[in-house]
Amino acid sequence: MHIEDIAGQVITAFKNKTPLCIRGGGSKDFLGRTPMGQTLLTTEYHGIVDYDPAELVLTARCGTPVEEVESLLREHGQMLPFEPPLFEHGMSNDRGSHSRDADSESEKTPSGSSTVGGMVAAGLSGPRRPWSGSVRDYILGTVCVNGCGEVLKFGGQVMKNVAGYDVSRLMTGSLGTLGVVVEASFKVLPAPIKVATRMLEMDEDSAHQFLKRMLATPTPIDATCYYDGQLYIRLSGSESGVGAGEAAVGGEQFDAGDELWRSLRNQNHEFFTQNDTADDDIDLWRLSLPPATPVLPVEPPTLVEWGGAVRWLRVRFQEFDHDEIESLCKKHGGHAIRFRSIDREAEMNPPADSVSRRLFENLKASFDPAGILNPGRLYRDL
Amino acid sequence: MATFVSDINVESTLTRAEIATGLKQIVDARYVLTAQEELAPYECDGLSAYQELPLAVVLPGTVDEVCTIMRFCSDHSIPVVARGAGTGLSGGALPYKNGILLGMSRFNRIVSIDADNRTAIVQPGVRNLAISEAVQHLGMYYAPDPSSQIACSIGGNVAENAGGVHCLKYGLTVHNLIKLKVVTVQGELFEVGSDALDTPGYDLLALMTGSEGLLGIVVEVTVRLLPKPTSARAVLASFDDVQTAGNAVASIISNGILPAGLEMMDNPAIRATEDFVHAGYPLDAAAILICELDGIDEEVEDQIEQVRHVLTDAGAVDIRVSCDEAERVRFWSGRKNAFPAVGRISPDYYCIDGTIPRRQLAGILENISRLSGEYGLAVANVFHAGDGNLHPLILYDANKPGEFERTEALGGAILEACVEAGGTITGEHGVGVEKINQMCVQFNDKELEQFHRIKHAFDPHLLLNPGKAIPTLARCAEFNAMHVHGGTLPHPDIERF
Numbered sequence: 001m002h003i004e005d006i007a008g009q010v011i012t013a014f015k016n017k018t019p020l021c022i023r024g025g026g027s028k029d030f031l032g033r034t035p036m037g038q039t040l041l042t043t044e045y046h047g048i049v050d051y052d053p054a055e056l057v058l059t060a061r062c063g064t065p066v067e068e069v070e071s072l073l074r075e076h077g078q079m080l081p082f083e084p085p086l087f088e089h090g091m092s093n094d095r096g097s098h099s100r101d102a103d104s105e106s107e108k109t110p111s112g113s114s115t116v117g118g119m120v121a122a123g124l125s126g127p128r129r130p131w132s133g134s135v136r137d138y139i140l141g142t143v144c145v146n147g148c149g150e151v152l153k154f155g156g157q158v159m160k161n162v163a164g165y166d167v168s169r170l171m172t173g174s175l176g177t178l179g180v181v182v183e184a185s186f187k188v189l190p191a192p193i194k195v196a197t198r199m200l201e202m203d204e205d206s207a208h209q210f211l212k213r214m215l216a217t218p219t220p221i222d223a224t225c226y227y228d229g230q231l232y233i234r235l236s237g238s239e240s241g242v243g244a245g246e247a248a249v250g251g252e253q254f255d256a257g258d259e260l261w262r263s264l265r266n267q268n269h270e271f272f273t274q275n276d277t278a279d280d281d282i283d284l285w286r287l288s289l290p291p292a293t294p295v296l297p298v299e300p301p302t303l304v305e306w307g308g309a310v311r312w313l314r315v316r317f318q319e320f321d322h323d324e325i326e327s328l329c330k331k332h333g334g335h336a337i338r339f340r341s342i343d344r345e346a347e348m349n350p351p352a353d354s355v356s357r358r359l360f361e362n363l364k365a366s367f368d369p370a371g372i373l374n375p376g377r378l379y380r381d382l
Numbered sequence: 383m384a385t386f387v388s389d390i391n392v393e394s395t396l397t398r399a400e401i402a403t404g405l406k407q408i409v410d411a412r413y414v415l416t417a418q419e420e421l422a423p424y425e426c427d428g429l430s431a432y433q434e435l436p437l438a439v440v441l442p443g444t445v446d447e448v449c450t451i452m453r454f455c456s457d458h459s460i461p462v463v464a465r466g467a468g469t470g471l472s473g474g475a476l477p478y479k480n481g482i483l484l485g486m487s488r489f490n491r492i493v494s495i496d497a498d499n500r501t502a503i504v505q506p507g508v509r510n511l512a513i514s515e516a517v518q519h520l521g522m523y524y525a526p527d528p529s530s531q532i533a534c535s536i537g538g539n540v541a542e543n544a545g546g547v548h549c550l551k552y553g554l555t556v557h558n559l560i561k562l563k564v565v566t567v568q569g570e571l572f573e574v575g576s577d578a579l580d581t582p583g584y585d586l587l588a589l590m591t592g593s594e595g596l597l598g599i600v601v602e603v604t605v606r607l608l609p610k611p612t613s614a615r616a617v618l619a620s621f622d623d624v625q626t627a628g629n630a631v632a633s634i635i636s637n638g639i640l641p642a643g644l645e646m647m648d649n650p651a652i653r654a655t656e657d658f659v660h661a662g663y664p665l666d667a668a669a670i671l672i673c674e675l676d677g678i679d680e681e682v683e684d685q686i687e688q689v690r691h692v693l694t695d696a697g698a699v700d701i702r703v704s705c706d707e708a709e710r711v712r713f714w715s716g717r718k719n720a721f722p723a724v725g726r727i728s729p730d731y732y733c734i735d736g737t738i739p740r741r742q743l744a745g746i747l748e749n750i751s752r753l754s755g756e757y758g759l760a761v762a763n764v765f766h767a768g769d770g771n772l773h774p775l776i777l778y779d780a781n782k783p784g785e786f787e788r789t790e791a792l793g794g795a796i797l798e799a800c801v802e803a804g805g806t807i808t809g810e811h812g813v814g815v816e817k818i819n820q821m822c823v824q825f826n827d828k829e830l831e832q833f834h835r836i837k838h839a840f841d842p843h844l845l846l847n848p849g850k851a852i853p854t855l856a857r858c859a860e861f862n863a864m865h866v867h868g869g870t871l872p873h874p875d876i877e878r879f
Contacts (some may be wrong), residue, residue, distance in 0.1 A: 054632035055739050077638050129579065137557050150828045158737040159769035160554065160809035162543045162592045162822055163817070164852065165836050169556070169588030178584070190638035200468055212498050216521065218609040218678055240680030288578040291496035309579045333577030349582035355572035360584055362839030367832070378583070 001044035001063075003143065003182050010041055010180065010372075011149030019132075019375050022176040024063060027087040028122050032175050032377040035342040042117045045182060050157065053078060057140065059159045059185040061310055062117030069116060079191040082134050083126030086266045088116040102341030120181045123173025126265035127223035127234070130291070130306045136172040138187045142180035144171060147368025157185045170363075176374040177382060178367040192236035197257025198249045200231045204295045204304070207231040211307050212292055220245045226304040227271055233245055234261060263304060271312065272301045283320065283341045285313040289334035296328060317342050326350050347380060384431050386476060388849025389857050393480045394664050395458040396436045396811050398806060401460060401482065405440045408450045413488075415439040424483050427468040427475040428530070429733075429816055431786060436463065438476035438728065443488045444613075445563070445571060451484065452599065453569030461845050464568075464595045466506060466538030469530040471733060472814030474542060474594045478848060483600065485535050493602065496851045499577070500607045501560060506537025506600050510544075513605060522607040525552035528810070537600050538645040543592030545810035547643045547717070550768035551676075552608070554810070556591040562873060563602035566690040567841045577604070585761060589836070594812050595847040597840040611676035614642065615690050616713045619698040620667035624648060627669035628743035630696035631767045634673060635740075637692050639685055646770030648747070651724070651762040651775070654718070658723035661716035664700060671698075671767065672713055719763045721775065727737045727778035730759070736800030737809035740770045747841070749799045750774055757792040759785075771809035798823050813851045821851075822858035823865075 013020050019278040020038030029035060046063035053076040060069055066084055073079050106128045120142070141155030144167075154167035171181055202210065207226045214221060214233070220241050223234035232254060235245035246253075254260070263269035272284065288297070291308035313325070322336070329336045330350070338348045350361060364371070364382055376382065394401065398416065404416045413419055416438045425433040435553045437460075442448045455462050461481030468475050477483045481788065482647040489505035492513070496502070497520050504514055510531040514523040527546035534544065539555045539820055552558070562577035575587035590597055621627035627646055634641065647655070650671050663670055671693070675685045684701055693701050704710035716723070724731045739745050747763065754761040760777040774796055778789040797807040802858045807813070821830070833852045837844070853861075 031512070046638070052739075052741060054636045055741060057739070076636075077574040123580075123585075130421070133553065134580065137553065137586060146832065150832075151831055152829045153825075154829065156806055157739055158771075158805050158809070160549060160737050160771045162810060162812055163806050163808050164813075164829070165597075166543075166588050166592055167832070169585055169838075172585060172588075173580075174584055174714070181769045190635075190640055193638065216497065218611050220678065220681065238684040241678055242686050244678055246682040255518060262492055276698065288576075288580055290496075290499045290501075290577040291579075292496075298829055306579065311797055319425055335576065335578065335582055337582060344825060352602055354573055354582050355566060355570050356574070356583060356586065359839060362586055363836065366835035366839045 003045070003145070006040065006042065006180055006182055007044060007145045007149045007151050010145050010147065013038065013372050014148055014370050017370050019374060020373050023090055023179050024118040025065065025112035027112065027114040028118055031122055031338050032348050035377060036067060036375065037372070040180065041147050043112070044181070048072060049183065055157070055186055056159075059157060059183060060116045060189050062115060062180070062182050062184070064116045065113035066116060066119055067113060073188055074191070077191050078188045078230070079126055079321060080138070080186065081132035081189045082138055083128050084114065084119045084135060085124050085126055085267050088113060088266065090193040108109060116184055117181050120172050120184050121176040123172065127225070127261050127305060130309055131190070131222045135151065136169045139184060140170050140187055141185040142168040142171055142181050143183035144181045146179045147370055147373050153177075155185070159187055170209050174277045175378040177364060177378050179373065194239050194242040195234065195236045195247055195257070196231045196236070196242050197254040197260065198251040199254035199351075200233070200251035201229060202231055203229070207304070208292070208294060208308055214249065215291070215307050217248070219248050221249070224305065224307050225260070225264055232257070232260060269303070271301060271314070276339070280317050280342065281318060283315050283317045284339045285315060285325065286337045286339040287313060287325070287334060288337065289329060289332050293332045293334065298325070349379065384790075386432050386434065386473065388478065389854040390844050392459060392461045392844060392847040392848050394458050394727040395701050396458050396460065397624055397690070401458070402438050404454050404458070404734055405438060405451065405482070408454060409440060409442050409447050413441040413443070416571060423431060424465065424468070424477060424485065426464070427470045427472055427473060429473040429476070431780075432473045432476050432815055434477045434479050439483045439485055441485045442490055443728065445565070448565045448599055449483070449571055450568040452565050452567060455845060456568050456843070459638065459660050459843060459845065461848050463847050464541070464599050466535035467509065467533050468813065469534040470538055470542055470814065471735070472808070472812040472816040473814050474814040474847070474850060475538070476815055479850070480870070481848070486535070489537070489601065492781045495520070497522075501604050502603050502607055503576070503602060504536055506540070506603060507535050510534050510536055510539055515620065517607055521610050523610050523640040524605050525558050525608050526555050529721070536605070537604050538598050540591055540603060541593065541595050542812040543810070545766070545771065547645060547766060547789055549766065550644060551640050551642045552620070556588055556605045558585060559591060559603065559608055561604035562587060562590060562600050565601055566841070567845050571601070573615055575604070592812070594814060594851040596837055597846065597849055603734070611678070613675040613682040614674060614680045614710060615682055615686055616704045616710045617673045617686065617693065618702045618713045619671045619673070619693045620664045620700040621666070621669045621671070621697065622699055624669045624747055626697045626742070627671055628691055628767075630671060630698060631715065633692050634689060635698045639675075639692070640678040641671050641673045641689070641768060643672065644763045644766070645672045646767035647717060649718055649719065651764050654727050654730065654762055655716035655720050655723040658726055659715045659719050661712050667699070672717055674710070702797040716844050717764065719735040724762050724775045724777065729781065730776060732793055733777040734772065734776065734793050734796050735775045735808045735811040736805055737769070737771045737799050738800050738803045738805035740767070742803040742805070743767075743770070746772065746799060753792055753799070755814055759789060759792055769809070770805065794820055817849055817863045818850065818853045821853045826856065827855050830858065840862040
């Protein structure tokens with residue numbers, strides 16, 4: 001498969017005004033509003049184009065499995081620091097994952113590997129994000145196909161580049177509504193020599209107080225989780241740096257750390273998969289907040305990540321008042337996202353203010369004048 | 383002195399006097415400048431070769447005033463160029479002759495510091511270094527440190543996505559912002575980003591950062607603060623040839639070390655700075671590397687030893703490790719004073735800002751040295767070696783007829799060589815007016831059209847900083863017609879536009 005094949009499909013769709021549903025491995029079919037349109041499959045355009053460990057830069061095509069990228073990086077002692085979620089295993093909740101268009105390949109194709117294209121489009125990052133930065137912080141350049149089928153190259157393979165508007169970062173997290181990302185370059189980093197996890201038993205309020213204190217120091221913390229009465233803290237760095245960090249954090253050594261952080265990253269931790277009696281009734285909300293926001297008056301179960309900046313909430317769809325949670329988050333300077341929901345027609349995001357909304361619409365029109373790329377996935381009518 | 387001719391011609395139907403009268407109804411009359419001698423200080427930014435006087439300078443003091451000014455300008459098609467401290471090096475704040483200059487210097491307050499969330503809200507006119515100074519007592523700092531940090535303002539840092547010497551580890555401005563308050567060209571106030579780590583919808587925060595004043599006016603900035611490392615130490619290594627030094631940079635990185643700063647200087651730069659600040663640099667070295675490591679004490683100790691070994695294996699002829707803070711500062715003093723030092727040995731100098739993949743370093747240096755001979759102008763090189771960002775300094779004399787034009791042409795040729803090597807024409811200084819032609823080398827027409835459509839999405843009548851940063855297709859057609867590929871122009875001494 002060539003870029004021209006992808007561009008050709010977009011050109012045809014542009015001429016016929018056919019909506020396209022851009023899809024890689026399908027691991028994030030659940031995300032956003034209902035996917036609709038003819039499937040544009042990106043998995044055939046795959047492969048790592050360039051990687052030189054001494055440059056700390058890797059370039060890959062959209063269909064490349066993220067696992068392939070990570071395994072190559074691992075061989076050279078490097079990593080994608082933002083730990084993109086793979087969502088591949090143990091997802092008990094894949095309701096509403098199908099495109100509603102007649103010609104939908106996604107109905108035939110089971111969820112597969114997370115791909116580089118999907119990682120960029122979704123813009124999601126894992127446990128290390130507050131300390132390392134997110135997908136958008138590491139993206140250096142993209143080749144993308146806009147809604148007219150034009151192949152455009154923005155940014156590049158160098159760490160510092162301020163020529164032109166930062167379209168690559170704009171693409172990140174746009175859920176494919178501005179363009180098909182066909183190739184992307186990332187800054188990568190050396191993996192830490194030593195990693196350790198500590199576990200501390202305390203209530204949620206104490207955990208917030210504790211983190212507030214610890215995170216104001218340069219202790220090499222790079223992940224935190226509070227769940228079920230336990231605060232877990234990951235330390236990474238050099239041998240003696242981590243040793244000093246462990247002493248500063250205290251608590252007890254937690255041996256299953258790797259497994260814990262992987263399960264949080266991929267959301268197959270028991271919090272996300274636990275079987276309720278009325279499982280179909282459960283929605284997963286993601287609350288994004290200033291990290292020092294105090295304990296929120298919400299019903300458990302909750303799970304707190306990112307030093308307090310992300311709080312997950314499992315709720316019964318029928319009984320849940322989302323207006324209330326949205327206004328609570330807003331009051332604290334954050335927002336609530338309907339991350340996995342039974343209701344795929346409802347907005348995933350809270351409404352944007354009027355100026356932002358107008359700019360979103362103008363930007364969408366500037367990249368995709370016919371409105372054919374993943375229409376309605378990020379916001380209804382966008 | 384050179385004049386920039388913008389491709390975009392916007393002119394208000396109002397006269398200068400009418401514009402001044404209108405502005406004086408919005409802000410106190412003393413903050414509207416129209417007399418020649420009052421305008422003169424605003425005629426250029428750090429790229430002083432380009433000068434222009436605006437119709438008027440207005441210095442608002444409140445966000446409401448900015449909104450009202452923008453509504454007034456929108457209603458009467460008056461172009462607006464925003465300016466912070468005016469230290470930019472690409473002409474981003476060069477006035478537009480038919481427009482007004484919006485000076486943000488009165489927005490100089492640190493609004494609040496949130497120690498628990500490790501953020502600070504500052505007005506755009508606050509100096510970069512003032513942020514770190516204001517949070518020092520909390521053991522925190524603001525990471526991006528462009529060399530002008532003592533003078534440059536955060537609003538300008540946002541507009542240019544400013545970098546510094548610690549980018550490899552701590553990122554650029556875009557990595558250290560969480561929220562902006564922005565006034566649109568129509569005078570509406572809105573927020574991009576949020577107090578959380580992410581914000582729903584398109585990443586307007588990333589798009590605004592580095593947009594060079596073309597998309598909106600930043601009136602408030604929320605920055606991310608970092609805990610100050612307890613330890614920072616520098617290693618100074620000398621090399622007999624530049625290629626070996628370049629390879630040493632690659633070895634440090636491939637050995638899993640992420641230095642806080644990793645800088646290189648070549649022999650002409652070493653000589654100029656040593657003569658000026660007496661940092662103790664070896665005058666006979668072909669190149670030196672300064673490698674700084676920071677973090678908690680234990681971590682830094684580990685890494686210093688590792689770096690010492692790597693540099694020895696990589697062929698360094700001399701390695702010195704700073705034993706105290708004074709020595710660390712001394713190692714840096716030469717690098718930090720490289721520009722003024724070069725200013726002492728040459729009547730004028732011109733700083734270039736290309737970025738290349740690091741592996742191309744030896745090739746690009748050869749290219750620069752060849753071009754330097756061809757154009758008959760000396761070049762001293764300082765690099766942010768860690769992230770491949772080159773700052774060749776071209777030495778010239780503006781009083782010699784034709785020499786500035788030749789300097790610009792040499793600069794252009796170096797940037798084109800950077801693009802050819804897989805890099806970019808600007809790593810951190812921005813395009814502005816300076817590199818507007820080289821944008822035609824880096825981007826094709828379709829890509830430039832997409833940029834113009836983005837501009838239209840924010841500013842449909844092209845009133846904000848018109849003609850800068852993104853060239854028109856007509857300019858590129860003209861530029862490409864006279865341009866011979868291979869990095870050189872047929873007649874490097876002719877004036878280009």
